Amino acid sequence: MMDLVELTAAQAAAAIGRGDLAARELFDFYRDRAAADELNAFTWVAQESPEAGDGPLGGVPLAVKDLFCTAGVPSQSGSRILEGYRPPYTATVVERLARAGAPLLAKTNQDEFAMGSSTENSGFGPTLNPWDRTRVPGGSSGGSAAAVAAGLAPWAIGTDTGGSIRQPAALCGIVGLKPTYGAVSRYGMIAFASSLDQAGPLTRDVSDAALLLMQMVGARDPRDATSLDYPGSVSLPARTDLHGIRLGVPTELSSDGIEPGVLGAFAASLELARQLGASVETCQLPHAAHALAAYYVLAPAEASSNLARFDGVRYGLRAQDATDLLDMYTRTRHDGFGAEVKRRIMLGTYALSSGYYEAYYGRAQRVRTLIARDFAATFEHFDFVVTPTAPGVAFELGAKTADPYAMYLNDICTVPASLAGIPAISIPNGMAAPPGGGKSLPVGLQLIGPAFSEDRLLSAAFALEQALGFDGRAARR
Amino acid sequence: MSELEAVIGLEIHTQLKTRTKMFCGCELSFGEPPNTRTCPVCLGLPGALPVANARAIHFALMIGLALGCEVAPRSIFHRKNYFYPDLPKGYQISQYDEPICSGGELAGVRLHRVHLEEDAAKLIHVGESGRIHGSQRSVVDFNRGGTPLVEIVTEPELRSPGHAREWLTLLRATLRSLGVSDVNMEEGSLRADANVSLRPVGTSVLGTKTELKNMNSFRFIERGIAAEIERQRQIIESGGAVEQETLHFDPSSGRLSSLRSKEEAEDYRYFPEPDLIPIATTDEMVSAARADIGELPLDRAKRFEADLGLNADGARNLAFRGELGDYFERVLGSTGAEHAVAVANWIGQLVARIGDADPADTNVTPQAFGALVMLVGSRAVSGAAAREVLDVLVAEGGDPQAIIDARGLGSLSRKDGDLATIVARAIAADPSASERVRAGNDKAIGALVGAVMRETRGRADGAEVTRLIHEQLAT
Numbered sequence: 001m002m003d004l005v006e007l008t009a010a011q012a013a014a015a016i017g018r019g020d021l022a023a024r025e026l027f028d029f030y031r032d033r034a035a036a037d038e039l040n041a042f043t044w045v046a047q048e049s050p051e052a053g054d055g056p057l058g059g060v061p062l063a064v065k066d067l068f069c070t071a072g073v074p075s076q077s078g079s080r081i082l083e084g085y086r087p088p089y090t091a092t093v094v095e096r097l098a099r100a101g102a103p104l105l106a107k108t109n110q111d112e113f114a115m116g117s118s119t120e121n122s123g124f125g126p127t128l129n130p131w132d133r134t135r136v137p138g139g140s141s142g143g144s145a146a147a148v149a150a151g152l153a154p155w156a157i158g159t160d161t162g163g164s165i166r167q168p169a170a171l172c173g174i175v176g177l178k179p180t181y182g183a184v185s186r187y188g189m190i191a192f193a194s195s196l197d198q199a200g201p202l203t204r205d206v207s208d209a210a211l212l213l214m215q216m217v218g219a220r221d222p223r224d225a226t227s228l229d230y231p232g233s234v235s236l237p238a239r240t241d242l243h244g245i246r247l248g249v250p251t252e253l254s255s256d257g258i259e260p261g262v263l264g265a266f267a268a269s270l271e272l273a274r275q276l277g278a279s280v281e282t283c284q285l286p287h288a289a290h291a292l293a294a295y296y297v298l299a300p301a302e303a304s305s306n307l308a309r310f311d312g313v314r315y316g317l318r319a320q321d322a323t324d325l326l327d328m329y330t331r332t333r334h335d336g337f338g339a340e341v342k343r344r345i346m347l348g349t350y351a352l353s354s355g356y357y358e359a360y361y362g363r364a365q366r367v368r369t370l371i372a373r374d375f376a377a378t379f380e381h382f383d384f385v386v387t388p389t390a391p392g393v394a395f396e397l398g399a400k401t402a403d404p405y406a407m408y409l410n411d412i413c414t415v416p417a418s419l420a421g422i423p424a425i426s427i428p429n430g431m432a433a434p435p436g437g438g439k440s441l442p443v444g445l446q447l448i449g450p451a452f453s454e455d456r457l458l459s460a461a462f463a464l465e466q467a468l469g470f471d472g473r474a475a476r477r
Numbered sequence: 478m479s480e481l482e483a484v485i486g487l488e489i490h491t492q493l494k495t496r497t498k499m500f501c502g503c504e505l506s507f508g509e510p511p512n513t514r515t516c517p518v519c520l521g522l523p524g525a526l527p528v529a530n531a532r533a534i535h536f537a538l539m540i541g542l543a544l545g546c547e548v549a550p551r552s553i554f555h556r557k558n559y560f561y562p563d564l565p566k567g568y569q570i571s572q573y574d575e576p577i578c579s580g581g582e583l584a585g586v587r588l589h590r591v592h593l594e595e596d597a598a599k600l601i602h603v604g605e606s607g608r609i610h611g612s613q614r615s616v617v618d619f620n621r622g623g624t625p626l627v628e629i630v631t632e633p634e635l636r637s638p639g640h641a642r643e644w645l646t647l648l649r650a651t652l653r654s655l656g657v658s659d660v661n662m663e664e665g666s667l668r669a670d671a672n673v674s675l676r677p678v679g680t681s682v683l684g685t686k687t688e689l690k691n692m693n694s695f696r697f698i699e700r701g702i703a704a705e706i707e708r709q710r711q712i713i714e715s716g717g718a719v720e721q722e723t724l725h726f727d728p729s730s731g732r733l734s735s736l737r738s739k740e741e742a743e744d745y746r747y748f749p750e751p752d753l754i755p756i757a758t759t760d761e762m763v764s765a766a767r768a769d770i771g772e773l774p775l776d777r778a779k780r781f782e783a784d785l786g787l788n789a790d791g792a793r794n795l796a797f798r799g800e801l802g803d804y805f806e807r808v809l810g811s812t813g814a815e816h817a818v819a820v821a822n823w824i825g826q827l828v829a830r831i832g833d834a835d836p837a838d839t840n841v842t843p844q845a846f847g848a849l850v851m852l853v854g855s856r857a858v859s860g861a862a863a864r865e866v867l868d869v870l871v872a873e874g875g876d877p878q879a880i881i882d883a884r885g886l887g888s889l890s891r892k893d894g895d896l897a898t899i900v901a902r903a904i905a906a907d908p909s910a911s912e913r914v915r916a917g918n919d920k921a922i923g924a925l926v927g928a929v930m931r932e933t934r935g936r937a938d939g940a941e942v943t944r945l946i947h948e949q950l951a952t
Binding site: 002060067068069075077082085088089091168186187188189190191194222223224225228240301302305307308309310311313314315325329352353356357361383 | 520521523525526528529558562567568618744746747749752753754861
């Protein structure tokens with residue numbers, strides 16, 4: 001008898017392919033686990049097993065972040081303003097994955113409109129970290145990360161704007177990959193910051209990430225003008241050494257403000273990389289120090305506009321008994337949006353205001369260009385840039401909710417790649433104790449590569465993963 | 478106080494007649510039931526994304542090239558942010574500081590820019606106010622939302638309400654000749670706003686301007702601007718200062734009312750639309766747009782003048798109302814170009830009867846019209862009788878010869894003994910005039926000709942009558 005929860009998605013797909021496992025059996029197994037979820041990882045779980053797909057993904061069911069539109073299924077982006085909203089259409093990437101054999105298992109909890117690093121900003125309650133239920137799973141794709149880590153779903157997709165796939169993957173001890181901007185269609189993703197949002201896999205291991213990503217990229221989506229024909233291909237990684245790989249360690253992203261336990265795990269992994277044949281040198285990203293500031297101008301600016309459509313006129317919440325149009329708008333948005341969303345709408349509206357545009361938005365755009373150039377210059381000498389994924393391990397629920405800036409600092413290592421539009425992966429990098437002591441929690445290692453280097457990135461991540469040998473079973477019990 | 482002159486600029490929105498909307502695949506709507514031409518994109522549903530319509534870009538390039546604009550090799554879309562129920566995304570996708578075309582000139586008026594954007598949806602207010610404030614209920618029809626629009630902005634170089642109207646007429650004809658828009662003001666496929674300010678003659682500083690919104694006919698534009706000039710003149714001459722505001726002209730009362738003041742002006746928070754990629758205009762795109770531009774009204778007027786012998790005003794009257802020019806050329810197809818001047822004159826008569834309507838939409842077929850002009854030319858029918866025939870053609874249609882026969886409107890000529898008899902009666906009835914004509918006073922013949930014309934209800938040929946009078950008085 002197979003222990004289904006211990007199969008990776010690739011292993012499950014292979015078992016289905018061999019006829020050792022029925023896709024329906026696997027679906028029902030996970031449907032039951034998801035329905036019994038105690039982490040609040042889901043906002044909706046399928047009742048019926050959909051017809052088993054016979055595509056390359058073998059019928060292994062998929063958990064999908066709430067903000068992907070799924071026809072007839074609640075798609076609320078973690079917000080009360082969209083409570084119960086069931087869109088008439090399905091996001092391109094969800095459709096592609098279903099066609100490839102990954103049917104929809106569940107929708108996962110998230111920070112409201114993907115704004116947050118802990119999933120505490122969800123309008124539907126926080127998700128708990130399966131390693132320690134007093135702690136957050138990270139965010140904003142915290143539901144997807146927790147579900148995969150806890151074995152409530154074989155694999156999941158999320159979205160990453162400034163780290164929303166990579167940081168929760170790190171905090172939950174799984175793999176999370178943010179692809180090159182434009183590689184995956186954004187059609188049907190409820191937008192946070194359009195120039196940064198990108199869908200990607202959250203999986204138990206690197207092979208699963210490669211398997212899922214293969215089906216997410218490909219021909220450009222004619223419904224997303226910013227999507228691109230994916231040059232080259234993504235293959236299943238097999239390489240177990242790092243000979244000839246040059247890793248750059250940016251001093252700017254691997255020292256200040258990072259917990260000692262995380263730094264210790266990072267240093268150990270760099271040593272391991274050397275043993276696998278990689279060269280490890282420091283590199284410079286001189287403008288990375290300004291990345292977070294630029295990000296918190298650009299992302300809220302776009303969000304302030306993207307979220308204007310939630311006005312109570314056509315769908316979602318509408319305040320009742322409004323006295324006039326302005327009152328209806330004001331009360332709908334007052335009641336429907338949470339505090340963090342309101343904060344970012346205010347920040348973004350201010351940054352775009354007449355007279356302030358150049359000082360904020362214009363300057364932030366220039367910083368963005370400079371950061372992209374920093375990476376381009378670095379990749380002339382290095383194959384990948386390596387950093388810790390998050391500056392710390394999972395923190396306690398409520399620990400940072402009163403201090404937005406402390407929360408924003410969670411993204412300090414992930415935001416630069418987002419601004420540059422380049423791919424980055426987070427893999428489990430062992431465990432470390434939180435600063436105050438206590439039981440050890442997962443740590444993430446981030447590898448950043450040039451645009452469209454996903455295949456090489458996965459290959460290097462795979463070699464490190466094999467050598468690191470992370471054991472995630474504890475979270476699945 | 479020195480004399481004041483008006484400075485007028487126009488902002489024109491024209492709906493493009495592409496098959497589909499600006500940023501989605503919905504077909505354009507022409508009176509379909511409300512909200513039947515919609516999709517997630519033009520309804521602004523969460524997660525939906527815009528994709529720019531290549532045909533609309535092609536049309537915008539045609540307009541820009543026809544107006545002599547410079548085409549930008551790279552232009553981008555911006556978001557114009559404001560809340561209104563007819564704007565489902567909470568922003569309009571428009572162009573801001575990098576429009577697709579800029580500069581250019583039409584008939585001596587320079588253009589500032591030409592850019593692409595999307596139309597808003599249509600709001601219908603239930604209740605007496607007719608506006609969103611005070612209405613019992615407002616409903617939205619999203620069929621129009623997302624229709625491609627080209628906005629054309631002039632420099633403030635129009636000098637009078639009449640000039641504005643005349644220039645706009647030419648612009649409309651130009652757009653019409655390109656086949657890119659229905660350019661119908663009543664139906665809203667052509668809309669114009671005017672910026673108006675006054676300044677002392679001889680100065681070049683612009684005064685405070687006001688904006689007149691959405692006047693929906695050429696006549697209202699002329700009257701609206703005239704009313705606003707007068708309003709500003711009174712303010713300035715009584716020592717006041719014009720305030721920057723947006724005004725609405727009510728054609729029924731002739732009154733201007735304020736829509737919003739400068740303080741109430743919105744901050745649109747323009748920023749580059751991250752969901753769209755820049756428009757990279759290639760040489761091939763420009764060549765293709767240029768190839769689709771046919772004869773423009775200014776060139777057509779020149780041709781009518783040079784090749785067909787029309788005078789300048791006559792040529793412009795036909796060329797600047799493209800539908801008249803088209804009709805004119807169709808009539809010439811049956812009469813031959815040698816009758817161009819007569820046909821042009823008779824189209825003046827037709828316009829007097831059908832107003833702003835397109836003659837192609839009336840009962841008067843080009844063949845019937847041409848036949849009538851030929852009958853006049855061959856003196857088979859007099860001018861006055863032909864005008865009566867034209868009345869019948871406009872009212873009922875039909876064949877001019879049949880109308881003439883049925884109503885007895887044919888010319889009375891020498892061959893008809895009747896005409897000689899009528900002339901003889903007129904001479905007998907007015908001996909004094911007859912005597913003066915006989916004495917060599919040619920002016921006196923008018924009374925006799927007039928009498929014959931009254932008697933024949935205009936069916937007689939004037940020259941023939943004159944000859945007959947001279948003949949009979951000489952014997």
